[in-house]
Amino acid sequence: MxxxxxxxxxxxxxxxxxxxxxxxxxxxxxxxxxxxxxxxxxxxxxxxxxxxxxxxxxxxxxxxxxxxxxxxxxxxxxxxxLGRTFQISALAMEDTVLQNALLGALGASGRPWRFFGSALRNRPLRDRAEAALDRVGLGDVASVRTAELSHGQRRLLEVAVALTLDxxxxxxxxxxxxxxxxxxxxxxxxxxxxxxxxxxxxxxxxxxxxxxxxxxxxxxxxxxxxxxxxxxxxxxxxxxxxxxxxxxx
Amino acid sequence: MTREAAVNAVILLLLVAVPGWALYADEPFTITLATRAVIFALAAVGLNIALGLGGLVSLGHAVYFGLGGYAMGVLASHAQNYTPLMEWPFVIEGTKSMPVIWLTAIVVSAIAALLIGLLALRTSGVYFIMITLAFGQMIYFFAISWPAYGGEDGLSIYVRNGFPGLNTLVPIQFYGLCLALLLIVLLFSALLARSPFGLALNAARQVPHRVETVGLDPVRLKLVALVISGAITGLAGALFADLNRFVSPTMLSWQMSGEIMVFVIIGGVARLFGPVAGAVIFVLLEHLLGGISEYWQVFLGIVLLLIVLSGKGGVIGMLAGRGRAHD
The missing domain is CATH 3.40.50.300 (P-loop containing nucleotide triphosphate hydrolases)
Known part of the structure; x- marks a missing residue:
């Protein structure tokens, strides 16, 4: 115990x-x-x-x-x-796969109050997000809109977002x-x-x-x-x- | 260049070319109309940050617009009457300086948005709309019943406030000032949408519980968005009061809140130039149809209906096609 x-x-x-x-x-x-x-x-x-x-x-x-x-x-x-995944995918459907993973990376960084500079061009955030996507095999669809993913891919993205939090x-x-x-x-x-x-x-x-x-x-x-x-x-x-x-x- | 960027460029070109032509053709009224459109656009760009990015349907943005207006009215009326705003514990004088007035309008509106947001963001959906509306009405009736600054009759300022190096009484110069502010705020708005904050806010709108499970606070993200949004609309209010050299409780009314929202919806929610297109179209309709009939808003209603029924995206959406996730 x-x-x-x-x-x-x-x-x-x-x-x-x-x-x-x-x-x-x-x-x-x-x-x-x-x-x-x-x-x-x-x-x-x-x-x-x-x-x-x-x-x-x-x-x-x-x-x-x-x-x-x-x-x-x-x-x-x-x-x-504590990394959690949801039964019903809780993903930002309008955003790309990478943006969803970036959200996790941003949460992990603990610094969301950055009003300037592109989130997508932020190296540390992006590296972390892409590493998580690669691990679940979604690296190739990073720029696809999440709504266009198959059900199975969304389940994987759920796990990837949790992974970005280490x-x-x-x-x-x-x-x-x-x-x-x-x-x-x-x-x-x-x-x-x-x-x-x-x-x-x-x-x-x-x-x-x-x-x-x-x-x-x-x-x-x-x-x-x-x-x-x-x-x-x-x-x-x-x-x-x-x-x-x-x-x- | 994407189609949306091309549409935006055309709008920008019109905002420069039409008043330019009006100056050449000596049509000062057209310049005043354009100024009105640009100021409305600024107010709506502010709302679009809360509404488009944050998903906050605020039916109380007239509060910030009106507070911005009154920031100008109060400061300038004290300056023109040579009475200090406050004598104790320290003296605050009125001012006729636009930069000081703008800063005051921004700060006052931001504080109002913070206080309203702290309460309103405990709710969502219809309740959020109702609370923002209720705050709007409270402040509206307060302005009507408070006689110190004109009450129901409003407050007139005799001479437009000044900006260092410009003669703001010349319509094209005041227009240029307003357009410059609009462009700065549009740039800020574009940067904000791409920033880490924008990413988090965008997700907080769509899946707040997801945002929490990555360790971020969706309510605080939305609160900050509302404060930024209110501050921008407040700045627009100060300019609007300066355009008319007059401020009255009408600027605080819920019809005003509705109009600001109509600008955003006509142009396209969450589109960078949506509020600009919406405000320009509104002012055009107001002028053209208003000349034909007192009841021009019936036609506005029809236009709004057609736009809403055609699907999301407003005029920008129709011209530029479906929005893409920005990359």
Whole structure:
């Protein structure tokens, strides 16, 4: 527990009578991919919201890099090095791919109050943005308008924007959502190599990807973590089989 | 050169050539009309930074336009009456110097935009529009009911304020001054759109939650945009008051806010020269149709309708085609 990069301790969040998070404790350790799975409505998005800072838990704490960040904003957590990707691509569609990556580089620089000088011709910003695009294989489409990208390319750009921040941990909300099997395979390969750089908390529906990638899996049902363990342990867990996996295992 | 750049160059050429011709043909009224168009354009370039880049639908830009006007009116009226503005704790005299008046107008409008923005930016969408409108109305009724500076009747200034080295009473010289300011602000606006700040603001308009997750504050970005925007519109207000040598609460009215927005929409939201094209077209219609009928705004409405229905991009969009992401 002590060496966890990111952890939640008993976080609880209710919406009226619905307990969307019920005493959730989990952690993300260096070098691992920790997948969170669960049926629709299990509270995965609520959990991600509380970890990334867009939702405040009713009780419990969130710790990141040894600090209690429970009351910190999304922005403050990002500045500490929490790299997040969205389930539904949150990209500036009117802008080019490079401009989207530059936004991440600008955020990483922490100096947005520059009113003169071209952002596109700013060497440090551009190098950082282009390096991230090259890593996910979008270097060739840097000058394309984001709206013209394929769905799969947008998913990759999501990851690239997070990469520009050089995060200490990634929180990814269904990065495979809507990808075909080919795209999914490609992204799986990439995330596999990414874990040595920074651990990934992966919320994902795609079971093939989860079983291929995850070092550990936590299963969320009705806001509770019913099991945490390695892939084999989770596959074998009778409660998990009953609640969720069914035939998929 | 892109088509948009060509269209912009033609507009620029007209702004120089038409008043030039008017000077040669001795048509001072045309020069006054052109000055009016250029000042409106300046006000709208200001709004375009908030509206086009920041996506902030401010229906209260008359506040800044009017405050700029009153900055001129108050300073100049004290100067012409030889009464100080303030005697305690230190003496502030009125002034007839344009640079000082401009600076005052910019600072006062910027502060107003900061205060209004701090409150209004807690909301978005329709609520943002309503709050900016409400502030506009508050200040409008305040100006009407405050007798010290003319109240409802407004404030007349007998002689246009001065600028070092120029005779601002000569229409073409005052026009030149206004055009120079417009060009400086257009240049600034173009640089701003390409700057790191512009990039972040542009993203804050489209995907604020993304901007937060890269560690930037979308609300603060928009607030700064609103302050810059208000300051520019305030400068335009000071010039407008100087053009008419008169300032009244009309400059603060919500119709004025609407007109500034109409300039931007006619010309093309987020287009560099959109506000300029819009203001020129508006002044032309006002003059040509206003001569035919008192109800010329019916025709303005039709023009506006056609432009809006034709799709985004305004007149610049029609002439130059769909906007590209600038690179």
């Amino acid at each position: 002590t060496d966890a990069i990111l952890s939640t301790h008993g976080i609880t969040k209710s919406f009226g009578a619905l307990k969307a998070s019920d005493d959730i404790t989990l952690d993300l350790r260096p070098g691992e991919i920790h997948a969170v799975i669960g049926p629709n409505g299990a509270g995965k998005s609520t959990l991600i919201g509380q970890i990334s800072g867009s939702l405040a838990p009713d009780a419990g704490t969130v710790r990141f890099l040894g600090q209690d960040v429970t009351r910190e904003t999304v922005r403050a957590r990002a500045q500490r090095g 995060p200490k941990a990634f929180v990814m909300d269904e990065p495979m959502a809507g990808l075909g099997s080919e795209g999914s395979k490609q992204l799986t390969g990439f995330l596999d190599s990414l874990r040595t750089e920074a651990p990934i908390l992966l919320v994902e529906h795609d079971m093939d990807a989860v079983f291929a990638l995850a070092d550990r899996i936590s299963v969320l049902v009705y806001g509770r973590v019913i099991a945490t363990g390695t892939v084999d342990e989770i596959r074998a867990d009778p409660a998990v089989r009953e609640a969720y996996l069914g035939d998929a295992a």
